[in-house]
Amino acid sequence: xxxxxxxxxxxxxxxxxxxxxxxxxxxxxxxxxxxxxxxxxxxxxxxxxxxxxxxxxxxxxxxxxxxxxxxxxxxxxxxxxxxxxxxxxxxxxxxxxxxxxxxxxxxxxxxxxxxxxxxxxxxxxxxxxxxxxxxxxxxxxxxxxxxxxxxxxxxxxxxxxxxxxxxxxxxxxxxxxxxxxxxxxxxxxxxxxxxxxxxxxxxxx
Amino acid sequence: xxxxxxxxxxxxxxxxxxxxxxxxxxxxxxxxxxxxxxxxxxxxxxxxxxxxxxxxxxxxxxxxxxxxxxxxxxxxxxxxxxxxxxxxxxxxxxxxxxxxxxxxxxxxxxxxxxxxxxxxxxxxxxxxxxxxxxxxxxxxxxxxxxxxxxxxxxxxxxxxxxxxxxxxxxxxxxxxxxxxxxxxxxxxxxxxxxxxxxxxxxxxx
Numbered sequence: 071x072x073x074x075x076x077x078x079x080x081x082x083x084x085x086x087x088x089x090x091x092x093x094x095x096x097x098x099x100x101x102x103x104x105x106x107x108x109x110x111x112x113x114x115x116x117x118x119x120x121x122x123x124x125x126x127x128x129x130x131x132x133x134x135x136x137x138x139x140x141x142x143x144x145x146x147x148x149x150x151x152x153x154x155x156x157x158x159x160x161x162x163x164x165x166x167x168x169x170x171x172x173x174x175x176x177x178x179x180x181x182x183x184x185x186x187x188x189x190x191x192x193x194x195x196x197x198x199x200x201x202x203x204x205x206x207x208x209x210x211x212x213x214x215x216x217x218x219x220x221x222x223x224x225x226x227x228x229x230x231x232x233x234x235x236x237x238x239x240x241x242x243x244x245x246x247x248x249x250x251x252x253x254x255x256x257x258x259x260x261x262x263x264x265x266x267x268x269x270x271x272x273x274x275x
Numbered sequence: 276x277x278x279x280x281x282x283x284x285x286x287x288x289x290x291x292x293x294x295x296x297x298x299x300x301x302x303x304x305x306x307x308x309x310x311x312x313x314x315x316x317x318x319x320x321x322x323x324x325x326x327x328x329x330x331x332x333x334x335x336x337x338x339x340x341x342x343x344x345x346x347x348x349x350x351x352x353x354x355x356x357x358x359x360x361x362x363x364x365x366x367x368x369x370x371x372x373x374x375x376x377x378x379x380x381x382x383x384x385x386x387x388x389x390x391x392x393x394x395x396x397x398x399x400x401x402x403x404x405x406x407x408x409x410x411x412x413x414x415x416x417x418x419x420x421x422x423x424x425x426x427x428x429x430x431x432x433x434x435x436x437x438x439x440x441x442x443x444x445x446x447x448x449x450x451x452x453x454x455x456x457x458x459x460x461x462x463x464x465x466x467x468x469x470x471x472x473x474x475x476x477x478x479x480x
Contacts, residue, residue, distance in 0.1 A: 098392065177392035177393070180388055180389050180392055181389045181392065183389070183446060183450045184305075184385050184389035186449075186450040187303065187382035187386065187450055188303060188305075188382070192450075193450055193452060196450045196451060197450075197451045197452040197453055200447065200451050200453065200457070204457065227460045227461075227463050227464040227467070228464060229460075230457045230461040231461060231464040231468070234440055234447060234457070235439055235440045235443055237446050238438075238439035238440055238441070238442040238443030241442050242405065242442060244392045245392055245397075245398055245401045245402075246398070246402045246405050247399070248406065252409065252438070252439070255432045255434075255436075256432075256436060258429075259429070259433060260436065262432070262472065263436070263468055263472070266471045266472065267468070267471065
């Protein structure tokens, strides 16, 4: 974390969405304004208004763009084994965060989820986001079963568990001051779960 | 859900906090005002201002009160076995919600967590809340191990996993439209986890 999907934005639209992402991470959702997005944008602010009508439209477009490109952004091409892919994703959420960037990104996501409680468009996005990540996990697990490196577990159920647990961690990390206590415990327990339930070598690794 | 801790509030202070709870569930945090709390309060609104200075002070006092009384409020005295206590708590979060009351309560909690991302007092409360629930789970698990009905698992680790997963579910329920898909999968998988990791009768039950 955070996304490197916006490292080299191509064209005006992507540059606007990249500016939205940077401003969102810096200010959080509630303090975000179109003007602050404009301050992150190298070209004329009027281009933003030409493409988008409101802060929410910008934020939703930014989130949708990130979701569309999440695999290329978050998933390292060199990581191809099912177990490594699982572990890499878990590491994105539960990994060390020395500069606080993950925490900052998760804080923005929690603000957006709070918005999703009462806004149909935001809730439609978070539903779609959950579906994409759950399908990704189920896919990786099925691949592992096919290759004989994972047990014959139920991919959809395991995926539901992983997505829910990782979202719980995304909720806790920016809202809990005791991360040094519960996060190592969670990481260890998640490994125990995966070894008992998913990895074919079980407790051996 | 929701709390019956406020069913018979004793004295003015508890009546104010009960009114805060009802107003919070009805309006959500962002649309909550002291006036709306006053509308839920049977006595004179000036009594509220006499005791509390702001909406946030009221909300934090309400949350702290619920946390102090969560066992008497949420935990049925007749449920004494460790396994039943675990299952009862899980049911509170993952159970059916025909009238949408749980979803509404969880939505308020997510709004408060969003606030906790940027407010020290709210974050101190959510940290404390997490500690209380994690200690509760660890306690129940230790009791189960002592009684020989649970495996010799690591209570603190399992507790961290359960609290994080259930908080993930609290985040998803009000912000995801596909509950009929992922919630049954999560419930089933959580049972598999508990049977493999915690319950001494394992896969047999």
